[in-house]
Amino acid sequence: LIGGCVLLALVVRRLLGEALLARLQNPFDAASVVLLLIFAVAIMDGVADLFLRDPWHVLQFVLAAFAANIALQLVGAAATAAMGRRPALTVGFASGNRNMGLLLAVLPADSLPDALLFFALAQLPIYVLPAVLGPAYRRWQAGRESPDG
Incomplete structure (x- = not known):
């Protein structure tokens, strides 16, 4: 793909x-x-109905999606910190913001519903976190550029 x-x-x-x-x-x-808007709307099909039936179940997956995104950003940035701030932040950002929705295209139709729900909801931090964390990214980037910075 x-x-x-x-x-x-x-x-x-x-x-x-x-x-x-x-x-x-x-x-x-x-x-x-x-195209991203069409994809986001299509991938969320049925999530609103599920949220109305079992909001806590959906919220747990939303929290897991945000936690996974942030954790992957931190791991990616930490793994490449020796390269300097900008490359480490870039790798961290890319590590957390994997478009897991692409996995839906290759998952079998009989996949577990919760797996499908997670991959759909994993799109939320991709759209939300860059705006929320933008000021922090800029502040961290403005710091020292040395590899130990």
Whole structure:
């Protein structure tokens, strides 16, 4: 799934060229936002009904999704701290914000409902945490750039 997308991106980049891609950046960005919105709405199908029936069950998975995202960010940043602040924060951010919704595309149809619920709700921190943690990221980035910083 990912490899095919990377290959397609390389082919498109080669065919269109850097100059045209630069001119098309805003339309591509807008299309990405629309596609992400469609994906987010589709992946949450049934979550509202489940929340109305069993809110605590859904909230536990929301908390687990946020905890997993933050933990993966911390592990990724800690593992690459020797590279300096900016690379460590970048790796940490990317480590926590894995689009686990892609796993839904390859999971068997008879997967456990709770696994499907977790992968759907794991999208929430991807959308929320960058806005919430943005000031902290900027503050940490403004610190010393030394590898021990």
